[in-house]
Amino acid sequence: MSSSLPAVLRPLTRAVTYTRWVHLLIATVAGVLTGYLRYEARHAGAGVWLWYATLPVPVLMLAALVPAMRRVEGVQARLLLVPGPQDPEGRATAGISTAPSRSWRDRGRTAGWLLLRLEAGVAVSALTVQLPTLAVAFARAAAGQRSAFTGLPAIEAPHWWYGLLVPLPLVVLFAVVVGAGSLMAAAAPLLLGPSAAERLASLEARTERLLEHNRLAQELHDSIGHALTVSVVQAGAARAAGSDEFTDRALAAIEETGRQALEDLERALRLLRQDAPRPADRPALTEAERLLESARAAGSAVHAEFGGPLETLPGPVSREGYRMVQEALTNVLRHAGPVPVSVRIAAGADTLELEVRNPLPGGSAVPAGGDQGRGLRGIRERAALLGGEAETGPGDDGEWRVRVRLPLRRLG
Structure with missing residues (x-):
C-alpha cells in the first residue's frame, strides 16, 4: 500500500516516524520538570520553551558523568530511533552501543547526545503544541471568529481565506518531525556508537x-x-x-x-x-x-x-x-x-x-x-x-x- 503513495507521503505510513517523534517528546520531560521549578516558567507564555531548553543543561551534564546513563540512552535510541527486528548479529543497531561509559571520551559523547536530544526535543515539542494551535486559529478565523492563543499573534480580522492556510502548519510540523527524527537517527551512531575498545x-x-x-x-x-x-x-x-x-x-x-x-x-x-x-x-x-x-x-x-x-x-x-x-x-x-x-x-x-x-x-x-x-x-x-x-x-x-x-x- 505504501509503495503506491507519493514519496513525500510515505513517511506517514512508517511506524518509525512516530517512534522517533515520541523519542523527541520524551526529551522535553527534563525541561518541563526543571522549568516548573521557576515561578516565571509558569507565566512566561511562549518563552517557557526557552526555559525548558536551558534550565536542564547543568543537570544533564552531571547525569552524563554516570556510566549507566549511556546504557539508558542507547537502549532508548535502539528501541525508538531504529525499531524493528534485528538479525542474529545485531547489525540493524550495531552503530548504537548499550554499554555503560568506560572512559571520559564516552562521557563527553554522552553529554553531547543529551544536549542535542534536549534542544531538538524542546524545539519539536514546541512546534507540536504551537503549530496545531495555529491551524485551529486559522480555522476559527475562516469561520469568522476572532482568535487569540497564548504564544501566537491574535487574528483580529477573520476572513474565509484563512481556511487556505489551515493545512500549512500541519505540513510544516510533519516535515520538522521527519527531519528531526532522521537527524537523531544519524547522530546516534556518532555520539552513542561503540568506542574503539568496544569494537x-x-x-x-x-x-x-x-x-x-x-x-x-x-x-x-x-x-x-x-x-x-x-x-x-x-x-x-x-x-x-x-x-x-x-x-x-x-x-x-x-x-x-x-x-x-x-x-x-x-x-x-x-x-x-x-x-x-x-x-x-x-x-x-x-x-x-x-x-x-x-x-x-x-x-x-x-x-x-x-x-x-x-x-x-x-x-x-x-x-x-x-x-x-x-x-x-x-x-x-x-x-x-x-x-x-x-x-x-x-x-x-x-x-x-x-x-x-x-x-x-x-x-x-x-x-x-x-x-x-x-x-x-x-x-x-x-x-x-x-x-x-x-x-x-x-x-x-x-x-x-x-x-x-x-x-x-x-x-x-
Missing part, C-alpha cells in the same frame, strides 16, 4: 565464536567420520565372514559405535546452543580405551602402550590428543582396512607423545587419499595450535606413521 572486544568475541564453531565442526568430522568408518568396515567384514556369530558381534560393535557418535553429536549441539561452551564436556585421553575397543571391534588387532599420568594432563592437551588419536585410527580403517595397529600414548614431564602405526596396504608408499584428506590436516592443525608438531607419512619400515609431540609446560 575491538566485539571483534574478538565474534572471532572466538567462529573459531569455536570451526573447532566443533572439526570434532563432528572426527567423531562421525570415525563412527561411519567403523560401521562400514564392520558391515563389510560381517558380509564376507558369513558367520552368524561374527555378524552378531559386528552388529553389537556398530550399535556401540553409533551410540558414542550420537553422544558426541548431542554434546556438540548442546555447546552450539550455549553462549559459553564447556570444554570439560569433551572426551579426553583418559577415555582413549573406547577408541581402541572400537578399532578392535572393526577387526583390527590393536596393540596399545600407555605411559605417564594421563589424568593430570592439561585439559586442552588431553582433549585435543583424544581427537588426534581418533582421527589417526579412522584414517587407518578408512584407507588400510582392519590391519594391525600400534598405538603409543606417553605423558612425560614436559611433553605428550602420541604415535599410531600400521602397515601400508599392498606395500604402497602412501595409502589412497592418505595425505590429501581433511583428517590428517586436522591433526597437524590441532598440534600447531597447541604449540606442538605432527608428522604423518610412510616410514622406512613400510609402515604408515602418525607422530605428535605436544608441549606440557606452557599449558600446565
Whole structure:
C-alpha cells in the first residue's frame, strides 16, 4: 500500500516516524520538570520553551558523568530511533552501543547526545503544541471568529481565506518531525556508537565464536567420520565372514559405535546452543580405551602402550590428543582396512607423545587419499595450535606413521 503513495507521503505510513517523534517528546520531560521549578516558567507564555531548553543543561551534564546513563540512552535510541527486528548479529543497531561509559571520551559523547536530544526535543515539542494551535486559529478565523492563543499573534480580522492556510502548519510540523527524527537517527551512531575498545572486544568475541564453531565442526568430522568408518568396515567384514556369530558381534560393535557418535553429536549441539561452551564436556585421553575397543571391534588387532599420568594432563592437551588419536585410527580403517595397529600414548614431564602405526596396504608408499584428506590436516592443525608438531607419512619400515609431540609446560 505504501509503495503506491507519493514519496513525500510515505513517511506517514512508517511506524518509525512516530517512534522517533515520541523519542523527541520524551526529551522535553527534563525541561518541563526543571522549568516548573521557576515561578516565571509558569507565566512566561511562549518563552517557557526557552526555559525548558536551558534550565536542564547543568543537570544533564552531571547525569552524563554516570556510566549507566549511556546504557539508558542507547537502549532508548535502539528501541525508538531504529525499531524493528534485528538479525542474529545485531547489525540493524550495531552503530548504537548499550554499554555503560568506560572512559571520559564516552562521557563527553554522552553529554553531547543529551544536549542535542534536549534542544531538538524542546524545539519539536514546541512546534507540536504551537503549530496545531495555529491551524485551529486559522480555522476559527475562516469561520469568522476572532482568535487569540497564548504564544501566537491574535487574528483580529477573520476572513474565509484563512481556511487556505489551515493545512500549512500541519505540513510544516510533519516535515520538522521527519527531519528531526532522521537527524537523531544519524547522530546516534556518532555520539552513542561503540568506542574503539568496544569494537575491538566485539571483534574478538565474534572471532572466538567462529573459531569455536570451526573447532566443533572439526570434532563432528572426527567423531562421525570415525563412527561411519567403523560401521562400514564392520558391515563389510560381517558380509564376507558369513558367520552368524561374527555378524552378531559386528552388529553389537556398530550399535556401540553409533551410540558414542550420537553422544558426541548431542554434546556438540548442546555447546552450539550455549553462549559459553564447556570444554570439560569433551572426551579426553583418559577415555582413549573406547577408541581402541572400537578399532578392535572393526577387526583390527590393536596393540596399545600407555605411559605417564594421563589424568593430570592439561585439559586442552588431553582433549585435543583424544581427537588426534581418533582421527589417526579412522584414517587407518578408512584407507588400510582392519590391519594391525600400534598405538603409543606417553605423558612425560614436559611433553605428550602420541604415535599410531600400521602397515601400508599392498606395500604402497602412501595409502589412497592418505595425505590429501581433511583428517590428517586436522591433526597437524590441532598440534600447531597447541604449540606442538605432527608428522604423518610412510616410514622406512613400510609402515604408515602418525607422530605428535605436544608441549606440557606452557599449558600446565
